[in-house]
Amino acid sequence: MIFEPFSIKNVTFKNRILRSSIGGRTCYYDGTVNPAWKRFEKRFAEQGVAGIISATITVDERRWSPLEYPKLSQDRFVKPIREAVQAVQALGCKYIIQLGDHGYHTQTSLLPQVEDSKSASSGFDLVFGYGNRSSAMTTEEIQQTVQNFAAGARRVREAGCDGLEITASKGYLIHQFLNPATNRRTDAYGGSVEKRFQFLREIVRAVRQTVGNDFLFGIRLSAVDFNYLPVNFRWPVVFPLRHYFMGNGLNETLYYGQELAKLGIDYLHISSGFGFINPTESPGAWPIDEFRLYANATRHLSAKANVRAMLLNALPRTVVRGIFGLGWGYKPAVNADYARTFKQVVGLPVIANGGFQRQDTIEEVLRTGQCDMVxxxxxxxxNPNLLSLFKQGINEPSNPCSFCNRCSVATVVLPLGCYDRSRFPSQDAMEAQIMWWSGGPEDEELVRRGST
Ligand SMILES: Cc1cc2nc3c(=O)[nH]c(=O)nc-3n(C[C@H](O)[C@H](O)[C@H](O)COP(=O)(O)O)c2cc1C
Ligand code: SF4
Incomplete structure (x- = not known):
């Protein structure tokens, strides 16, 4: 079934594989996409994926995270994105932009600023964000953010994209409102599950009104938050403790899914967990060296970030691994069962995300109707050529992704690419592959030896 087309609304995808969001430092210092962004995205289109979902593109000029990631917070960002989108579409690949606002999970602004602390409620989070504490948004700031999403959505349409996705997952701002551990508000935006959904409800209404009923519009949703993963320290503790340790459970997120269907969204993109990265969304290893790299590169941003870096540097590797590596490990098709539940209960087309690599696993989840796309x-x-390998009947590449998660963390600081040195014959080969991704000097032979 992988190579069977699938339509959602008025958009037909030529097969069932979407390149999921991959954010990286592919912009100029003002957030305008640069040629590397276009070349990076084009490579996936050339290799046959049916569609690409962009990196999380910020709608807030100030909450830019990380640095040199794309922005759509002003009209001037549209033109270069349109040029790249057209180049992708010319290859028969659909392009969906994912919009988001990182809230207090903003990781690297140029310098600290008060807006980076904005969230549903005030609080402390050791692992995510760099601010010492998050601060509660005022009603005016909430309304402004709803407008930011609507304006961003208009720009997505103006950029000629095939669709729009909003991330209500990853522990970003919308998710911070949905999650009962980070939303302790007592006004119209917090308390009951209905009230925690109010912020997303207003965003979806405003966005749908802006883009029109004919435009493909989906939501990326976390099926279960698993607040206790990765190991973290949040303050204050909230009660019931289920809210503190778990966040939203399936009953709550199914309610969100059903409400979203009533509001007229076209698909759900299902992952799980709270925060990027987390073990149920990016199943695999916990990359200690890359975490140290990232923590050291951002330690100047606050006292908390400094202490976090000191802890990661000072504690022995075994201790750091023993604590922060808890719960990490690879599980194939990690969210497929959740995807099926959403498909059955909500009835919308569903994309499943996380831990797919083998052709037989993907065939199985599609055949059994667990999801419509992957x-x-x-x-x-x-292995950018993964789809060609599948077409040749190869089940798994001979040099597969090890799910080491080095790329997931290192690329906040370093260029996009695979950082598992053991997959390459030499460090030069690995670096050539990284340069190849963003269109630097190309050494096809080194790159060829690096992937299957
Ligand atoms: C380098 C890198 C950057 C990512 N950037 C984003 C992002 O900007 N937005 C997002 O929603 N997910 C992002 N993700 C998460 C992926 O979209 C995906 O959910 C995750 O890697 C699990 O899928 P996989 O097992 O197929 O890799 C990123 C992943 C990687 C490896
Ligand atoms: S660094 Fe390479 S092998 Fe490791 S998870 Fe990323 S793509 Fe896979």
Missing amino acids: GMARPLLA
């Missing part, structure tokens, strides 16, 4: 990121980064 979103993939790391295995395509490791």
